[in-house]
Amino acid sequence: xxxxxxxxxxxxxxxxxxxxxxxxxxxxxxxxxxxxxxxxxxxxxxxxxxxxxxxxxxxxxxxxxxxxxxxxxxxxxxxxxxxxxxxxxxxxxxxxxxxxxxxxxxxxxxxxxxxxxxxxxxxxxxxxxxxxxxxxxxxx
Amino acid sequence: xxxxxxxxxxxxxxxxxxxxxxxxxxxxxxxxxxxxxxxxxxxxxxxxxxxxxxxxxxxxxxxxxxxxxxxxxxxxxxxxxxxxxxxxxxxxxxxxxxxxxxxxxxxxxxxxxxxxxxxxxxxxxxxxxxxxxxxxxxxxxxxxxxxxxxxxxxxxxxxxxxxxxxxxxxxxxxxxxxxxxxxxxxxxxxxxxxxxxxxxxxxxxxxxxxxxxxxxxxxxxxxxxxxxxxxxxxxxxxxxxxxxxxxxxxxxxxxxxxxxxxxxxxxxxxxxxxxxxxxxxxxxxxxxxxxxxxxxxxxxxxxxxxxxxxxxxxxxxxxxxxxxxxxxxxxxxxxxxxxxxxxxxxxxxxxxxxxxxxxxxxxxxxxxxxxxxxxxxxxxxxxxxxxxxxxxxxxxx
Numbered sequence: 001x002x003x004x005x006x007x008x009x010x011x012x013x014x015x016x017x018x019x020x021x022x023x024x025x026x027x028x029x030x031x032x033x034x035x036x037x038x039x040x041x042x043x044x045x046x047x048x049x050x051x052x053x054x055x056x057x058x059x060x061x062x063x064x065x066x067x068x069x070x071x072x073x074x075x076x077x078x079x080x081x082x083x084x085x086x087x088x089x090x091x092x093x094x095x096x097x098x099x100x101x102x103x104x105x106x107x108x109x110x111x112x113x114x115x116x117x118x119x120x121x122x123x124x125x126x127x128x129x130x131x132x133x134x135x136x137x138x139x140x
Numbered sequence: 141x142x143x144x145x146x147x148x149x150x151x152x153x154x155x156x157x158x159x160x161x162x163x164x165x166x167x168x169x170x171x172x173x174x175x176x177x178x179x180x181x182x183x184x185x186x187x188x189x190x191x192x193x194x195x196x197x198x199x200x201x202x203x204x205x206x207x208x209x210x211x212x213x214x215x216x217x218x219x220x221x222x223x224x225x226x227x228x229x230x231x232x233x234x235x236x237x238x239x240x241x242x243x244x245x246x247x248x249x250x251x252x253x254x255x256x257x258x259x260x261x262x263x264x265x266x267x268x269x270x271x272x273x274x275x276x277x278x279x280x281x282x283x284x285x286x287x288x289x290x291x292x293x294x295x296x297x298x299x300x301x302x303x304x305x306x307x308x309x310x311x312x313x314x315x316x317x318x319x320x321x322x323x324x325x326x327x328x329x330x331x332x333x334x335x336x337x338x339x340x341x342x343x344x345x346x347x348x349x350x351x352x353x354x355x356x357x358x359x360x361x362x363x364x365x366x367x368x369x370x371x372x373x374x375x376x377x378x379x380x381x382x383x384x385x386x387x388x389x390x391x392x393x394x395x396x397x398x399x400x401x402x403x404x405x406x407x408x409x410x411x412x413x414x415x416x417x418x419x420x421x422x423x424x425x426x427x428x429x430x431x432x433x434x435x436x437x438x439x440x441x442x443x444x445x446x447x448x449x450x451x452x453x454x455x456x457x458x459x460x461x462x463x464x465x466x467x468x469x470x471x472x473x474x475x476x477x478x479x480x481x482x483x484x485x486x487x488x489x490x491x492x493x494x495x496x497x498x499x500x501x502x503x504x505x506x507x508x509x510x511x512x513x514x515x516x517x518x519x520x521x522x523x524x525x526x527x528x529x530x531x532x533x534x535x536x537x
Contacts, residue, residue, distance in 0.1 A: 001155070101256070102482055103482075107482065108480075108486065109480075109483060112479030112480045115479055116475060116476065116479055
């Protein structure tokens, strides 16, 4: 089960890292125009960048879950998974956010996709935590 | 070891078999709940939109029926006009208690003078209105003044200022209406005075002027007197004013209802096939498992377990797997529909609103029961067969 969840975490990390590249407003050719005529990316773009910082360690957590054998390691990895899953949810909702218009692609696909992936990453980590405890109890 | 512990051991003992059965239960529960949420949500949304209109009959220019439905349901801006004196002609028809005119306007596309592109806007006459005004009186204590607007649940203003730019004119957002899941959530409401003021000032402030033809309105909302026959009133309106079409609120959104019925039939067929295939697959998996475990169950019987115990342990195993898969499927379905609701509305082309927590709980219970029923049904025959076998024969094989 832990190996399956490790693989699942790697897939989720890929989704979290790649999804914003194709679903932020910049990818649709939309940006903010300043008074001086320069254009800057909207805030959903920065959320997408921040999510890469979540995706890489989450992918490593997944790899470690596949390779590790010690219960203590699984406890730590589960904790990391929960923290990274929470961050994946918090970036588009609270910490940075996405564009205000509900009709924009970042609101329709990117934000819900990241919240769903983050939630599933948390669930996967909780499953790893529970199963590693049970295996440890059985070995006693 | 009790029944529950034995079932748990069996589940963890064969993760592939357990995974397949849980996946089938997950698919059945998730598909059933998603379908129910979408179809019931769409029906609720249509009902809320009709309630929000608050009129028994809506009179629009002939040929504008589809436009008004698209505007109210999907927020697609509609522009059509008819003479203002139609209001007086309709008001004198017997059986009508109140009439109120409305103007349907829209912001420009991609223009700097409008904060939002292609936003559907409804102007009402505060003197005669019986749809928005009562809600405003209850919520704000008074009606809207010049330059003030109320928005659907998706309408928002710049943080702190509460201003929205419409044709270069800054309007103040006073309140937001409750969500309906329809285009009304993306619409803005203001008085005739505000509409005429925007139109007047747009000539100098906007990239393109807002044109409201003189002595024209878009629609007339009609409230019938209690006990009146709406069909008789509609027929009378059509006789008096042949250039307009009266739409009964109960007949609104017929094209969307037909589209939804067609979709519902397709979904029901797919669901039937999914359910049937899942039951067959789970039945096969349990039959294989029963054959594999003949010796093991024979030993259990030889150690004193009754046929009933063996039968119950197999059904307990099936129920646990169904619950696990069903609960996961339901969780995923609810989360996905909730998070991707806007995308679903745009993709499916019809609105829907999420149900109240009590109704959602009922729908979740039905989805879970369906998963439990299908898995137990599939496991029933192999469980009966294996529990009836002779332990001595089973152990020898």
